[in-house]
Amino acid sequence: MRARASLFALAMLATAPIRIVTAAERYETIVIAPPSEEAGEAGLPASELRQAPGAQGDAGKALENLPGVARPALGGGELVVWGATAEETRVVVDGMEIPALYHLGGLRSTVHTGFVRSLALVPGGYGADHGRGLGGLVRIASREPPVERYQGEADVDILDASFAAGAAVENGGGLLAAGRFGYLDRLLGDALSADTRRLSPLPRYHDFQGKLVLPLRDDERVEIIFLTSADSSAITSNNASPSSVADQAQDRSFSRLGIRYARVLPDGSGVSLIPFVGWDHTRRSQTAGLVQASESIDSTVLGLRGEFIALLSSRLTLTLGFDGLVTRSTAQRAGSATLPPREGDIVAFGQPISGGASGDAWSTGIANLAPYAWLEITRGRWRIRPSFRLDGDVISTNRSAPPNGVTPQVGTSRLSWSPAPRLTVEHQTRAWLREIMAMGLYHQAPAPADLSAVFGSPSLGVEHALHAVAGVDTDLGHGLSVQPTLFYRRMWGLVMRNPDPSPPLAHALVQDGVGRAYGAQVLLRFAPHPAVFGWVAYTLSRSERRYDSESSYRPLDQDQTHLLTAVGNTAFRGFVLGLRFRVATGMPRTPVIGSYLDTTTGQYQPIFGQQNSIRLPVFYALDLRIEKRFHRRSVEVVPYLEVLNLTNHANVEEFAYDEQFASRSNITGLPILAVAGLSIRF
Amino acid sequence: MRRSQALAFLLLAGCVPKMGNPASLIASERLIGVRGDPAEAGPGDTVQYTSLVASPSGTVDERTLSWSLCNLRKPVAENTPVSQACLTEDLPESAQGAQVSIQTPSAACVNFGPLAPPSSSGTLRPTDPDPTGGYYQPIRLDLGAQQAIFRERLHCDLAGASLLMSQEFRARYTVNQNPTLVSLSALVGDQPVLLDALPAGQRIRLVAVWSADSAETYPVFDSASQSLVDQREALWICWFATAGAFDDSTTGRGEDDPTAWSDNSWQSPAVAGEVSLWLVLHDSRGGVDFATYTMTVAP
Numbered sequence: 001m002r003a004r005a006s007l008f009a010l011a012m013l014a015t016a017p018i019r020i021v022t023a024a025e026r027y028e029t030i031v032i033a034p035p036s037e038e039a040g041e042a043g044l045p046a047s048e049l050r051q052a053p054g055a056q057g058d059a060g061k062a063l064e065n066l067p068g069v070a071r072p073a074l075g076g077g078e079l080v081v082w083g084a085t086a087e088e089t090r091v092v093v094d095g096m097e098i099p100a101l102y103h104l105g106g107l108r109s110t111v112h113t114g115f116v117r118s119l120a121l122v123p124g125g126y127g128a129d130h131g132r133g134l135g136g137l138v139r140i141a142s143r144e145p146p147v148e149r150y151q152g153e154a155d156v157d158i159l160d161a162s163f164a165a166g167a168a169v170e171n172g173g174g175l176l177a178a179g180r181f182g183y184l185d186r187l188l189g190d191a192l193s194a195d196t197r198r199l200s201p202l203p204r205y206h207d208f209q210g211k212l213v214l215p216l217r218d219d220e221r222v223e224i225i226f227l228t229s230a231d232s233s234a235i236t237s238n239n240a241s242p243s244s245v246a247d248q249a250q251d252r253s254f255s256r257l258g259i260r261y262a263r264v265l266p267d268g269s270g271v272s273l274i275p276f277v278g279w280d281h282t283r284r285s286q287t288a289g290l291v292q293a294s295e296s297i298d299s300t301v302l303g304l305r306g307e308f309i310a311l312l313s314s315r316l317t318l319t320l321g322f323d324g325l326v327t328r329s330t331a332q333r334a335g336s337a338t339l340p341p342r343e344g345d346i347v348a349f350g351q352p353i354s355g356g357a358s359g360d361a362w363s364t365g366i367a368n369l370a371p372y373a374w375l376e377i378t379r380g381r382w383r384i385r386p387s388f389r390l391d392g393d394v395i396s397t398n399r400s401a402p403p404n405g406v407t408p409q410v411g412t413s414r415l416s417w418s419p420a421p422r423l424t425v426e427h428q429t430r431a432w433l434r435e436i437m438a439m440g441l442y443h444q445a446p447a448p449a450d451l452s453a454v455f456g457s458p459s460l461g462v463e464h465a466l467h468a469v470a471g472v473d474t475d476l477g478h479g480l481s482v483q484p485t486l487f488y489r490r491m492w493g494l495v496m497r498n499p500d501p502s503p504p505l506a507h508a509l510v511q512d513g514v515g516r517a518y519g520a521q522v523l524l525r526f527a528p529h530p531a532v533f534g535w536v537a538y539t540l541s542r543s544e545r546r547y548d549s550e551s552s553y554r555p556l557d558q559d560q561t562h563l564l565t566a567v568g569n570t571a572f573r574g575f576v577l578g579l580r581f582r583v584a585t586g587m588p589r590t591p592v593i594g595s596y597l598d599t600t601t602g603q604y605q606p607i608f609g610q611q612n613s614i615r616l617p618v619f620y621a622l623d624l625r626i627e628k629r630f631h632r633r634s635v636e637v638v639p640y641l642e643v644l645n646l647t648n649h650a651n652v653e654e655f656a657y658d659e660q661f662a663s664r665s666n667i668t669g670l671p672i673l674a675v676a677g678l679s680i681r682f
Numbered sequence: 683m684r685r686s687q688a689l690a691f692l693l694l695a696g697c698v699p700k701m702g703n704p705a706s707l708i709a710s711e712r713l714i715g716v717r718g719d720p721a722e723a724g725p726g727d728t729v730q731y732t733s734l735v736a737s738p739s740g741t742v743d744e745r746t747l748s749w750s751l752c753n754l755r756k757p758v759a760e761n762t763p764v765s766q767a768c769l770t771e772d773l774p775e776s777a778q779g780a781q782v783s784i785q786t787p788s789a790a791c792v793n794f795g796p797l798a799p800p801s802s803s804g805t806l807r808p809t810d811p812d813p814t815g816g817y818y819q820p821i822r823l824d825l826g827a828q829q830a831i832f833r834e835r836l837h838c839d840l841a842g843a844s845l846l847m848s849q850e851f852r853a854r855y856t857v858n859q860n861p862t863l864v865s866l867s868a869l870v871g872d873q874p875v876l877l878d879a880l881p882a883g884q885r886i887r888l889v890a891v892w893s894a895d896s897a898e899t900y901p902v903f904d905s906a907s908q909s910l911v912d913q914r915e916a917l918w919i920c921w922f923a924t925a926g927a928f929d930d931s932t933t934g935r936g937e938d939d940p941t942a943w944s945d946n947s948w949q950s951p952a953v954a955g956e957v958s959l960w961l962v963l964h965d966s967r968g969g970v971d972f973a974t975y976t977m978t979v980a981p
Contacts, residue, residue: 240946241932242916243964290813290916290966334906337810338761347761354763356810359906403905405844454905497759505798505805508758596829598763599716600818600968602920602932604705605762605831607769659705659931 048533050113052567053580053625053642056157056675059119060101060109063138065567067521067537068123068487070560071584071619074653074669077106080558082123082487083517083543084135085343088444088465091138092130094225095274095305096256097325101138103182103205104231104252107159111227112178114153114164115209117143124487125438125469128372128387128422129307129321134444134465134491142211142225145174157677159184160205172215179208185233203233219264225276228255243601244352247287254280256301273306280327286339288353289601293335297448302326319374323389326367329448334359337455337508343557344496344513344545346590346611349656349667352603360402360454365413366445367394370420381428389420391443397451397458401506412458418443432475439468450495453506457498460511465491479527484520487541491515492548499547516553517543534568554588555612561585578625586616586652595661606661616655617666622646638679648672706931708924708958711737713747713825714972715920715962716832721969722858724837725790731832732781734972735825738924740958741974748824749777749784752831753793755809764820764831773822786834790819796841808841814913814967815902816858835968842905851910854901858967861896861917866961866975878978883952890919890961891943897935897965913937915965919944922960925951925979937966954981 049055049062063069063079070080078086079101091101093111100110123136130137145166152165164178185202207229214222230253237246258276265271278301285294307321336355341347372389396413403409422440429435442465450456471485494513503510519541527533540562544553562585569578591614594607627640645651650668657664703709715734723729735744752768760766776784791797795817798806809817818833835858840848868875869887880886897917901910918934929947951957959975 240930241918241934242936242966243918243932243934245936292813332906334904335813337758341761345759345761351761354761355812357813357815357902358810359904361906402842403908404842405847405908497757499757499759501755501757501765502799502801502806503758504801504803505807507807594769594829596769596831597713598833599713599823599830599970600763600833600964602715602918602962602964607766607829656701658702660702663702665701 048535048569049119051569051576051578051625051627053578053623054644056108056159056642056677057113057155057640057679058109059113059116060111060138060140061106063101063119063121065535065537065565065580066121067485067523067539067563067565068136068541069121069539070558070563071582072106073558073587075105077102077104078558079136079138081121081136082489082519083515083541083556083559084124084489085556085558087447088133088135089138090130090133090136091140093140093227093256094142094223094258094260096225096227096258096276096278096303097132097301098227098229098256098278099254099280100229100252103203103207103229104233104250105203107184107203108180108182108205110207110229110254111140111209112162112164112180112207114162115142115176115178115211117141123469124467124489125422125424125440127385127424128374128389128420128440129319129323131323131370131389131391131420131442132325132368132444134442134463134489142209143176145169145176145211145213147172147174151682153679153681155677155679158187158675174213176211176213177209179206181206203231205229205231221262223260223262225258225260226256229253243289243603245287245289248285250282250284252282254278258303268311270309271307274304276303276305277301278303284340286335288339289603291336291339291353291355292357293333293339293355295331295333295449297329297331299327299329299448302328315378317376319372319376319387321372321374322370323372324367324369326365327448328363328365330361330363331448331452332359332361333449333452333455342497346608348590348592348606348608348661349654350659351606351657352598352601354605358402358454360399360452362452362458363398364448364451365394365396366448368392368445369394383426383428385424385426387422387424387440389422391418391420391462392416393418393443393445393462395445395451395461397453399453400458402454414461416462418462418464432477434473435471436473437470439466441466446495450509452508454508456495456509457507459506460495460509461493463491463493463495463511465489479525479529479533481523481525483523483525485522486520487518489515489517491517494545496545496547512548513545514548515543515545515556517541517556531571532569534566536567537563537565539563557588557612559588559612574629576625576627576629580623580625582619582621582623584619586618588612588615589655590614592657592661592664604660606657617652619651621649621651634682636681638681640677640679642675642677644673644675645670646672704927704931706921706923706928708736708738708922708960711735711742711744711825713744713823713828713830714922714960715970716823716830717860717970717972718832718834718968719860720857721860722835722837722967723786725786725788727837728783728785729834730781730783731777731821733823734960734962734974735780736922736924736958736960738958740924740976741960743780744825745779746825747778747780748775749779749782750774750822750824751776751784751787752820752822753787753789755793755799758807758810763818763833768820768822768831769829776821784821786819786836790836791817791838794819795836795838797838811841811903813902814900814915816967818968833968840903843903843908847903847908847910851901851903854910856898856900858900858965858969859895859898860969861915861963861965861971862893863961863963863971863973864891864893866890866959866973868977877975880950880977880979882950882954882979882981884950886948886950887945888921888948888959889943889945890963892917892963892971894942896942896963896969896971897937897940898967900967915967915969917944917963917965919946920962920964921946921948922962923948923977924958925953925955926957934964950979954979 055062150167160182162180234249260274262272280299374387446460496513521539543556591609750773756765
């Protein structure tokens, strides 16, 4: 019992021992692999992910190399996992939910890798301790401050400069801080031509993370954790005509402050509690010809996550927990209802934007209060984890109908209970063979932006999904392992645009969407030698959406049938050489089958064929990373060079049409591109 | 579930690679403009419509041009000025010819305006106004395989406003008038040149002037703040020619720019001969004017 207790202490207090081999390694080994516990969860060490070419040392960015993760569009930075959109996947740092894993443009993670102890992507089928999302889950645990003296690292490359540093304080406590400051826009802004700057918005970003650990007694501690991130980007045109002006500006920021208490009780049980507060801000303004759109949302977030783990017997563990999040938002929006486009909107690149001009200012309160229980039963080769979560969602808005003269506004408020039973079953057939299956129900409340009486619908409720996952973990020895996984996700009650030409008032969005995603993935990992490692990840999947009234599905806008990533790394004489090869099916697009002249504006408009019935050409790219490690006393200096798209393949990122939509051409992505950087660790 | 931010960037950037013939080059017979008189009509009003059809041999009096009212509402989800069904459905022909008169449907402000359609299942969403506060009756034009849409601006009441606000709006509102093209001049460098003696193979600056009263000021109802906001029309010119190449297919002035002219650079053809030039002037409330010029390129 005591041994089990120490394991829980390890998990709850996050006091994973730091394997100190050399001063240089001391820092890096802090990034360790989380145990692969969930079905479909890729068991790749974050240290390996961090060295993958194309990630520039960013473990979060390297998630794109995992199976089941779609290749994001250039400049998109969205995490599409098993056919779920980025808005359907949750990112949790030390129990605190954050709104974005990546900065705008997807160049970097919002949490510095030097702040991360473990990072896990669970594409689906996760347990009842997390919810509020229909898609996957990204769990990030912050690392521990050093137990003695100090440690640190500083990194510089053409994108940004960053640091991570930790120091021990008295009584066994510690302090950890990390941050990043992006300057790509300042560095390249003046070097690029005005046209290029218009077409390629360079984001400006920074982030900071801090953690203070205060031990109270043996097996008891308090942690104060602070996270913040801010982004902005803008493009400005100087078109000769007001009918073809195209400007966009976007700001996004979030902050989280949490106080985490954890204690291991004498009987081996444990308790943890983290109340937190946060602030989110998004603002975007766009002008497309005479059409304008602006949106601003400010949210205050209050969260509480508590968990009590009781060891009932050597075979039985009970976890009781509470996961609550209250989001209070105020929002203003003006302009076109179709700008920016949503998933499922039919648009063509270069299409003149049309749309009405409406306005709304509203406030929302969305509370998700979810008690959960988790039982872990171990019997022989079997491990069964039934869990149950009861999602109570309170959704309120201050306006149930569009503003109308002096008519007093009437708000709405409703409570819904959504049971979320989940089950994971593991069977250890052989020492090298484990089967794992998981299934469960998942629920997600609507976004505050969708609750507008003008641009959305205040009556939107909770969306639902069913996950089913089955996989096998095999360890074939000699550093070779294979993880094949099957997955299926069904979603219903999805929020989509109202297709009715005459929709009811305050129903611009409806919950008539149905979706499904299914497929198979396999992860082949090899590490035959300590200096050699790599993996091959292949996913065959299909993600589709439709209206409930329709009989046939259409592909999701980000659907990619085939995803193949092969990564290989080897070290010799202080050099580390890595190669990455990626192949991905092109994303669906809707063909333009004709056009007509809008004589009122003098611009041509496309006539569309069947939605998402064609695809962009197949993407493939070969990337290279070389780094050299220099050691001197307790300092390690690591210069590195990454060459992206080594073969200079012209990957098509979008179709473009001429002014009359009579001919089509391709917009290609990055040519061969070298990124150099320097990392100093001490 | 917003669509990829990258796509939004690309869409907004509007970086269409140069390919094919520019829209400004008239290489075949093409409908390029329609003007409605009056430029803003109430339900039941009769409007006279004039088309402008250009061809490599000059302006064409196209008598086979078919005009059809489209009374299909556009779903909120569609990102086009009119319902795609207006282009794909069979519509009864309202008139035929280069210049026609069509009566605006009496239900226009219900179908396409602020008055919600009648329904037994509660109040329906009225059509969103455009950024100028306007509502439009679509008319489809068919010229052989070519299709075009003209949107007649409707004179309707306000939606979602108080009685007092509606009264103030009516008192302040100025009904849209078509803008007026006044003149076209040409310069080589800083030197004026005559349109019938343009040098071949030269960059020529063409300057189109419109009347000072073409850009009107009008109030727009801001539904979020429940107030009236004064706006001024933007104007832009679509340039067309049978030869040569323009720097921009469209040039113009924004609503904050009071300048009453717009210029464009035109690379004259290397071969001497006559070139037909068409200017189609648009204002942001749907008003249109057009003019035709014949230029002579000298050797």
